[in-house]
Amino acid sequence: MARCVARELVEWSGVDAQRLVDLLVERALGEMGNYYYYTILRMHLVGVEGDALRRVVDDAREEDRNHFEALVTRIYELGGRLPATFASELGGLVALRNLPAEADVPQIIPILLKAAEESVRAYTQLCSATAGKDNRTYNLVLAILHEEIAHQVWLLEFLGRDARDGATHARNISPLVTPHLYSPQSAHLEVNSRTA
């Protein structure tokens, strides 16, 4: 395996780098699973109530895709990779979630809240594991944690209002994770293409 300075620094600060990479891969799988689930789910959300929930789902879906991309960047920085089994594991994850055959908002909301709750728990644990040791991963997982908590709030706000009032506002997507989407690798390629 080629020398990876980022990984060495993380290990030097007392973090088990392989364990950390495994946890980040697990979260990447969760984020992609959410993205896949939301993509299918939004096709089932029709009618006045379904349409209102779809706006929440669309925003959470877009943020979860950003979470996936930011996590993959950090995984590679740490010398990790997405495993060859990623796609099959994703299939297993998606199969575990029962998608209602028809738009049934009261049935869907608890599923979404449970998924958001699991994400909040996982990112809280990642924050605890990296705080004061791996600043770059800590900043990333803390940013994602804040956005996952926002997903919970959006769903609870949805529950607390009348869907027919149409009162929704445009959200700023991934305000905290967007800075982490800038990849040094992309910058390197960009410099090369300009100097070619």
Ligand SMILES: [Fe+2]
């Ligand atoms: Fe997410």
